[in-house]
Amino acid sequence: MERKDSNTDMNRRKFLTRAAVVGTATPVMLRNTDAATTASLPEEIVRRPSARAPNAKVAAAETETPQEPNYANGRPGSDFMVDVIKTLDIKYMPSNPASSFRGLHESLIDYGGNKQPEFLTCMHEESAVGMAHGYFKVSGKPLLTLCHGTVGLQHAAMAIYNAWCDRVPVLVVGGNDLDAATRPPGVPTIHSAQDINALVRDFTKWDDTPVSAQHFAQSFVRMYKIATTPPYGPVMMSLDAGLQQEPIRENGVKLYIPRFVPSSPPQGDSGAVKEAARLLARAERPVIVVDRAARTANGIKLLVELAETLQAPVVDMGGRMNFPKTHSLSRPANIIGQADVVIGMELSDFWGVVNSYIDNGDNGVGFNESKIKSSTKLISINSVELNTKANYQDFQRFLTIDVSMPADAEATLPALIDAVKSAIPDGRSAAISKRGDAIRRAHAEARENVKQAAAIAWDASPISTARLVMETWAQIKDLDWSLVSTAGNVSDWPNRLWPMEQHYHWLGGSGGYGVGYGAPASIGAALANRDLGRFSVSIQSDGDLMYAPGVLWTAARHRIPLLAVMHNNRGYHQEVMHIQRVANFRDRVAYLGEDLAPVGTSIQNPDIEYHKLAESMGWWAKGPIKHPGDLGPAIKEAVAVVQSGQPALLNVWTQPR
Amino acid sequence: MSNGPVIFFRRCVTLITVAAVASIIHADRILANEAMFAGSAERGKVAFVKHGCWQCHGFEGQGSVATSNCAVLAPNPASFETFASFVRSTNRSMPAYREAILSNADLADIYVFLQSIPETPNYRNIPLLNR
Numbered sequence: 171m172e173r174k175d176s177n178t179d180m181n182r183r184k185f186l187t188r189a190a191v192v193g194t195a196t197p198v199m200l201r202n203t204d205a206a207t208t209a210s211l212p213e214e215i216v217r218r219p220s221a222r223a224p225n226a227k228v229a230a231a232e233t234e235t236p237q238e239p240n241y242a243n244g245r246p247g248s249d250f251m252v253d254v255i256k257t258l259d260i261k262y263m264p265s266n267p268a269s270s271f272r273g274l275h276e277s278l279i280d281y282g283g284n285k286q287p288e289f290l291t292c293m294h295e296e297s298a299v300g301m302a303h304g305y306f307k308v309s310g311k312p313l314l315t316l317c318h319g320t321v322g323l324q325h326a327a328m329a330i331y332n333a334w335c336d337r338v339p340v341l342v343v344g345g346n347d348l349d350a351a352t353r354p355p356g357v358p359t360i361h362s363a364q365d366i367n368a369l370v371r372d373f374t375k376w377d378d379t380p381v382s383a384q385h386f387a388q389s390f391v392r393m394y395k396i397a398t399t400p401p402y403g404p405v406m407m408s409l410d411a412g413l414q415q416e417p418i419r420e421n422g423v424k425l426y427i428p429r430f431v432p433s434s435p436p437q438g439d440s441g442a443v444k445e446a447a448r449l450l451a452r453a454e455r456p457v458i459v460v461d462r463a464a465r466t467a468n469g470i471k472l473l474v475e476l477a478e479t480l481q482a483p484v485v486d487m488g489g490r491m492n493f494p495k496t497h498s499l500s501r502p503a504n505i506i507g508q509a510d511v512v513i514g515m516e517l518s519d520f521w522g523v524v525n526s527y528i529d530n531g532d533n534g535v536g537f538n539e540s541k542i543k544s545s546t547k548l549i550s551i552n553s554v555e556l557n558t559k560a561n562y563q564d565f566q567r568f569l570t571i572d573v574s575m576p577a578d579a580e581a582t583l584p585a586l587i588d589a590v591k592s593a594i595p596d597g598r599s600a601a602i603s604k605r606g607d608a609i610r611r612a613h614a615e616a617r618e619n620v621k622q623a624a625a626i627a628w629d630a631s632p633i634s635t636a637r638l639v640m641e642t643w644a645q646i647k648d649l650d651w652s653l654v655s656t657a658g659n660v661s662d663w664p665n666r667l668w669p670m671e672q673h674y675h676w677l678g679g680s681g682g683y684g685v686g687y688g689a690p691a692s693i694g695a696a697l698a699n700r701d702l703g704r705f706s707v708s709i710q711s712d713g714d715l716m717y718a719p720g721v722l723w724t725a726a727r728h729r730i731p732l733l734a735v736m737h738n739n740r741g742y743h744q745e746v747m748h749i750q751r752v753a754n755f756r757d758r759v760a761y762l763g764e765d766l767a768p769v770g771t772s773i774q775n776p777d778i779e780y781h782k783l784a785e786s787m788g789w790w791a792k793g794p795i796k797h798p799g800d801l802g803p804a805i806k807e808a809v810a811v812v813q814s815g816q817p818a819l820l821n822v823w824t825q826p827r
Numbered sequence: 828m829s830n831g832p833v834i835f836f837r838r839c840v841t842l843i844t845v846a847a848v849a850s851i852i853h854a855d856r857i858l859a860n861e862a863m864f865a866g867s868a869e870r871g872k873v874a875f876v877k878h879g880c881w882q883c884h885g886f887e888g889q890g891s892v893a894t895s896n897c898a899v900l901a902p903n904p905a906s907f908e909t910f911a912s913f914v915r916s917t918n919r920s921m922p923a924y925r926e927a928i929l930s931n932a933d934l935a936d937i938y939v940f941l942q943s944i945p946e947t948p949n950y951r952n953i954p955l956l957n958r
Contacts, residue, residue, distance in 0.1 A: 528919050528920055530917075530919045530920065530921075530922060537919060621950040621956045621957075622947070622949070622950045623889075623890070623897060623899070624950065624956055625947050625948055625949070625950040625953055625956060626887065626889040626890070626899055626901075626902075626947045627885060627886075627887035627889035627947075628947070628948065628953060630885075630886060630887045630889070632886070634885070634887075634889060635891070637955075640955040640956060641955065643955075644955055647958075659891075659892060659893075661891045661892045661897065662892055667956075743882070746879075746882050747882050747883060747893060750879040750882055750922070751922045753928075754922035754923060754924060754928065755922060757925055757927040757928055758928065759878075759928050760879060762877075766876065766881075767879070767882065768879075825885045825886060825887075825889070825891075826881065826882055826883075826885060826886075826891070827883070827885065827891030827892060827893050
């Protein structure tokens with residue numbers, strides 16, 4: 171809809187158009203009005219103006235100091251934007267304040283009553299997006315975050331990439347002062363860009379730059395719809411500062427808010443589903459591998475039904491809580507080598523599932539080895555194939571798949587289960603049942619082995635990661651708990667030892683492996699759990715927390731209860747091992763300086779007192795806890811604090827992994 | 828032409844080679860055992876940290892997801908020969924420690940340190956693991 175302006179005041183869009191035309195024409199016009207110069211030139215070489223001379227008002231606008239336009243006449247555009255946002259039931263808006271969205275900010279809290287969404291004050295844009303990321307994985311609902319167009323969006327970019335790789339919808343709106351003629355000079359101009367969305371276009375599903383209030387309404391509802399249609403993903407809007415602040419001009423055409431109707435997720439082609447079912451039903455040793463297959467609690471139920479129908483083992487790669495860890499068909503990845511058919515659902519790296527890469531080759535080139543037989547048939551259901559982009563390489567290595575369905579796994583599962591039931595040949599039931607018995611025995615044996623492995627170094631100091639995890643478990647096991655993050659690597663002990671069954675017991679990792687996800691995502695997830703009456707616990711690593719520790723203040727400020735038990739191994743441990751590895755390749759002794767680990771990888775000398783850091787921002791905290799006997803009582807105390815509504819942190823010195 | 832002398836010569840060469848290899852292995856074993864018996868658990872603990880073994884294996888040799896299938900080094904490490912051979916050449920997942928960066932003496936000390944780590948209790952006797 172084109173905006174019409176009947177009044178005589180300078181319309182923002184008209185001004186832009188005129189300024190562009192006049193700006194080009196003015197030097198020519200000035201030359202032609204210099205009579206002394208032109209009088210002596212032949213007529214054919216005197217250039218004619220391509221536009222009329224500007225009137226006094228336009229000329230003044232070009233040459234004088236820009237004045238702040240009078241936006242007080244009428245209802246601000248950002249009030250209408252709030253009306254639009256409120257239709258989508260967005261509960262929170264974690265954001266760091268910025269001038270480029272001051273119009274919308276003011277409308278949200280004063281016109282909108284700071285509800286739906288409620289502004290959560292963040293101290294870094296990466297924290298804000300990370301919180302939205304964690305929140306979605308518990309609630310299934312996206313949050314909105316506002317950021318300063320250029321500088322704030324650059325801060326947010328890493329967290330947006332994590333959300334992209336982890337297939338999580340986040341609504342990002344970046345304020346941007348587009349109008350070069352009217353925006354304040356100086357810093358606001360430095361903070362403006364022609365196209366801020368370009369910063370994140372490679373790892374967002376969609377973006378737009380609305381130029382009118384009605385355009386905003388359409389684009390905001392559209393971005394919500396795109397973000398929440400599988401494959402999920404972050405979306406971006408550049409929102410002009412002037413558009414937020416200037417009054418609404420309806421000009422006889424009433425503004426409207428489009429109604430949001432969710433799209434159905436894409437389902438696998440019926441022929442491909444039938445072929446996949448035929449292969450699975452006739453397989454001797456089928457293996458189901460899942461990564462982000464269960465988007466909801468129902469996804470877990472469907473996977474259990476498929477696995478039990480086939481009596482096939484399920485390997486959970488851990489992108490989400492896909493399959494109950496307590497189920498006897500839950501098996502580790504090393505069984506994939508035995509498979510004659512592998513079905514992968516929403517795998518982030520199918521190649522990596524059926525191949526191994528050993529980082530120990532000559533000249534830095536690793537070895538690749540197939541884990542499966544050449545005759546093994548591969549089936550894939552993966553919605554991400556519908557949304558592949560070229561630049562960032564999160565699509566991983568290419569793998570030839572026998573039956574490939576670019577579709578949402580959870581949405582395809584009901585049809586696949588029905589097709590598998592129909593495809594099982596007569597007389598196969600006994601063999602399938604026998605297969606299940608063998609898997610059950612292996613599962614039980616593995617449980618015993620895992621517990622015995624956890625007992626090693628049980629009394630060690632620094633505290634073993636198995637002990638850290640089980641001391642935590644002992645204090646939360648009777649609560650309705652949710653493990654909201656395990657930033658840092660604790661050798662998968664929670665997944666190996668805790669009875670994870672519900673979809674909120676495990677939320678998966680960051681997706682993009684950008685360090686700094688754990689702290690904000692766990693606080694965002696804890697916010698969602700708070701509203702559902704659940705207890706949130708995170709295993710918080712040291713390096714991750716220090717990327718943007720200000721998010722601790724946000725948790726305290728907004729009374730988000732979370733138990734953060736630190737895995738403080740005093741280093742960037744992945745990098746510790748990388749430098750050691752390369753030094754060994756080259757027959758050189760890694761230089762440690764005064765630390766335990768190679769120079770540049772330790773977080774020591776001085777040791778960071780994370781408990782004091784947290785305490786300074788309103789958390790209950792204790793530490794450093796170095797002896798295993800002190801850990802249980804401290805966690806018990808911290809759990810009571812969290813149950814009272816306050817976040818609590820324990821700084822625990824741990825073994826490296 | 829008869830092949831008899833050629834076959835006899837080849838057999839002699841084979842026997843001499845086998846004997847030489849056996850004596851080298853035997854000598855290596857003697858050296859290895861001597862080095863091991865001269866080892867010190869105290870020095871080995873320091874060397875275990877200094878050479879970065881703890882990074883993947885933990886300070887108690889308990890292993891982690893960074894070691895193949897969470898393999899553990901201690902307690903009850905493999906024989907010294909197997910251990911030493913693995914450290915020098917590895918299974919490719921672990922970076923090799925050649926003599927240029929880890930002396931035989933340090934290697935023996937590390938082995939003795941791993942041997943000194945006490946037996947792990949049965950998990951059934953640990954209440955937190957027996958629920």
